[in-house]
Amino acid sequence: xxxxDLGIPEDDPRNPAVIADNVGDNVGDxxxxxxxLFGSFAEATCAALVxxxxxxxxxxxxxxxxxxPLAVSAVGMFVCLLASFVATWxxxxxxxxxxxxxxxxxxxxxxxxxxxxxxxxxxxxxxxxFVLKGVAQxxxxxxxxxxxxxxCAGTLGGLAIGLVTEYYTSHSYSPVREVAASCKKGGAxxxxxxxxALGYLSTIVPIxxxxxxxxxxxxxxxxxxxxxxxxxxxxxxxxxxxVDGFGPVSDNAGGIAEMSGMxxxxxxxxxxxxxxGNTTAAIGKGFAIGSAALVSLALYGAFVVRLGIxxxxxxxxxLTFSFLLLGAMLPYWFSALTMKSVGExxxxxxxxxxxxxxxxxxxxxxxxxxxxxxxxxxxxxxISTEASLREMVYPSALVMLAPLLxxxxxxxxxxxxxxxxxxxxxxxxxxSMSNTGGAWDNAKKFIEQKLSDDPELRGKGTxxxxxxxxxxxxxxxxxxxxxxxxxxxMKLMAILSLVFAEYFWAINEGRGLFxxxxxxxxxx
Numbered sequence: 001x002x003x004x005d006l007g008i009p010e011d012d013p014r015n016p017a018v019i020a021d022n023v024g025d026n027v028g029d030x031x032x033x034x035x036x037l038f039g040s041f042a043e044a045t046c047a048a049l050v051x052x053x054x055x056x057x058x059x060x061x062x063x064x065x066x067x068x069p070l071a072v073s074a075v076g077m078f079v080c081l082l083a084s085f086v087a088t089w090x091x092x093x094x095x096x097x098x099x100x101x102x103x104x105x106x107x108x109x110x111x112x113x114x115x116x117x118x119x120x121x122x123x124x125x126x127x128x129x130f131v132l133k134g135v136a137q138x139x140x141x142x143x144x145x146x147x148x149x150x151x152c153a154g155t156l157g158g159l160a161i162g163l164v165t166e167y168y169t170s171h172s173y174s175p176v177r178e179v180a181a182s183c184k185k186g187g188a189x190x191x192x193x194x195x196x197a198l199g200y201l202s203t204i205v206p207i208x209x210x211x212x213x214x215x216x217x218x219x220x221x222x223x224x225x226x227x228x229x230x231x232x233x234x235x236x237x238x239x240x241x242x243v244d245g246f247g248p249v250s251d252n253a254g255g256i257a258e259m260s261g262m263x264x265x266x267x268x269x270x271x272x273x274x275x276x277g278n279t280t281a282a283i284g285k286g287f288a289i290g291s292a293a294l295v296s297l298a299l300y301g302a303f304v305v306r307l308g309i310x311x312x313x314x315x316x317x318x319l320t321f322s323f324l325l326l327g328a329m330l331p332y333w334f335s336a337l338t339m340k341s342v343g344e345x346x347x348x349x350x351x352x353x354x355x356x357x358x359x360x361x362x363x364x365x366x367x368x369x370x371x372x373x374x375x376x377x378x379x380x381x382x383i384s385t386e387a388s389l390r391e392m393v394y395p396s397a398l399v400m401l402a403p404l405l406x407x408x409x410x411x412x413x414x415x416x417x418x419x420x421x422x423x424x425x426x427x428x429x430x431x432s433m434s435n436t437g438g439a440w441d442n443a444k445k446f447i448e449q450k451l452s453d454d455p456e457l458r459g460k461g462t463x464x465x466x467x468x469x470x471x472x473x474x475x476x477x478x479x480x481x482x483x484x485x486x487x488x489x490m491k492l493m494a495i496l497s498l499v500f501a502e503y504f505w506a507i508n509e510g511r512g513l514f515x516x517x518x519x520x521x522x523x524x
Contacts, residue, residue, distance in 0.1 A: 011258035014366055016376035017353050020384045022255045025248035028480050029281055033244050033288060036487050040291045041234045043495055045069050047298035048227035050498070051305055057130035064125045069231055071125060072151060075117045076235030083110040083239055100276040103243050104166065107283070110239040111159040115152045118232065122148040132224050142221045150217040150225035154232030154294060157213040158287050161206045162240075165286035168202040169438035170279040171446035175201075180443040180468065184456045187463065188470035191443070195471055199436030199478075203428045206286065210293055210427065223301025230294035233287065244284025247277030268449070275445035282438035285484060289434065292487035293427040299494035300419050306501045307510065313416045320417040323406060327421025330402060331429045334395050334489050335482040341391030342477035348383050399489050403497045407504035411512030415497050415504065423490050430486035437479025440471035 011018050048069035052058045058065045086106040093102050122144040129141055167173050171180070175198050182194040213233075217225035254270035304313065315321060356376045362368035363376070402422075406414040447468050450458040457464060497504075504510055 011255040013259040017380045019377045020380040029248040044230035047302040050302040051224045055132045061127040079113045080238030118151045119148045146220040150228040151232035154229030158233035162283040169282040171442045180446045183464045183467040188467040191471040199432040202435040203431045227298035233291045243280040247281030250274040250277040285434040289430045296490040296494045303498045323414040323417030324421040327418040328425035331426040337395045338482045345387035412510040426486045433478040433483030437475030440475035444468040444472040
């Protein structure tokens with residue numbers, strides 16, 4: 001509102017909503033993403049441990065074999081710690097243009113080092129052969145070589161997804177520049193059209209990568225392999241969080257520079273760092289989404305193994321297929337709730353800011369007393385804080401109640417379909433949303449930093465820039481709220497199903513209350 005309606009710069013100290021924006025960057029892009037990835041790590045570890053515990057060979061081999069998933073996590077942390085010196089010793093950042101390359105190099109080195117470390121770790125900790133229960137087959141034989149391939153497939157798959165995400169969200173490449181150029185063709189409308197198209201296109205390669213990782217892991221070690229592939233993707237977690245956290249740190253640094261009235265050169269530098277940070281944050285979101293998909297599938301497998309269903313899941317069974325469609329709908333329902341919540345909170349914030357400017361002209365003049373400014377900023381922070389807590393009740397209830405109600409009334413085969421549909425639909429929608437939002441943000445930065453040779457795509461305050469700002473505003477709830485939140489939908493439904501597996505099975509041997517009622521009615 002301040003940038004478009006009032007003509008004041010982004011992060012201008014006269015805008016009382018700026019502090020709320022800076023606080024939100026820390027809460028969402030740092031704390032929120034960290035907790036999401038930590039949850040994926042814990043859930044992937046739980047899935048691997050649950051499946052491994054069903055093997056007599058693993059129990060006979062001793063504690064080392066059972067604790068292999070935890071060892072993968074530990075090795076990953078040490079590798080990430082050593083790789084952190086890439087940015088300070090091996091390839092130090094000398095100017096703002098080096099940031100993106102250095103962070104990417106650190107991620108590549110971390111991934112390759114994990115591959116080497118895990119290969120040695122598997123040969124040391126695991127027995128030469130061991131039998132595990134699976135979903136595709138009642139039992140399968142695993143070896144240290146197969147296990148290490150599963151982990152490495154996840155690690156390298158995560159790296160590939162990160163690099164593809166960079167291509168679609170960095171203004172160094174053509175997709176984002178095309179989005180920026182679209183702003184001069186038809187304003188905000190064509191900007192949004194191009195951004196949505198970019199988001200849809202950006203799902204193609206990551207889905208191929210995820211499918212390849214899942215096929216490899218499933219073929220070699222069934223559901224245990226999928227859980228280990230998820231751990232492999234998350235083994236570079238510390239580096240991934242470093243890469244992801246660079247974005248909000250740079251964004252807030254720019255806000256501080258603007259609010260404190262520092263020189264224009266400082267703001268230009270922070271804008272360049274922020275643009276690199278938008279890309280690195282998108283890479284972090286790509287990791288989070290890919291790992292969430294693998295974790296969800298691993299938990300799904302652990303759910304089936306825990307129920308002892310050796311015949312596998314027939315997706316063409318009428319009840320399962322029906323709930324597959326319902327599960328595929330849930331990410332859209334969930335996204336609608338979260339986006340509407342953001343829209344309502346943002347609307348309340350805009351009205352508050354307009355009211356403050358209308359009631360006290362000293363705010364726009366920059367002469368308002370400090371206590372008046374502080375009270376206005378506190379009201380904006382309160383609006384966003386209260387809305388975030390209040391508006392998440394319905395989406396959270398949807399995610400938690402869906403598998404519980406399906407399992408209680410329709411049985412475990414309904415839950416199988418629900419989890420399958422939610423995973424298949426959610427991962428693609430999440431990738432599309434995150435990359436669309438990142439592309440819109442960097443298209444705006446591309447115009448603001450005057451990086452184009454086209455004079456119409458250079459500078460702030462023009463109609464082209466305003467169109468880019470509209471796209472960025474639409475993209476914020478996509479990349480910072482709905483997209484990352486879908487990770488929770490995929491994982492939470494699966495972990496709840498695993499926890500309540502015995503409860504579901506206790507209801508008429510997994511057939512649910514509805515089937516009990518149908519059978520009773522037929523007898524009458």
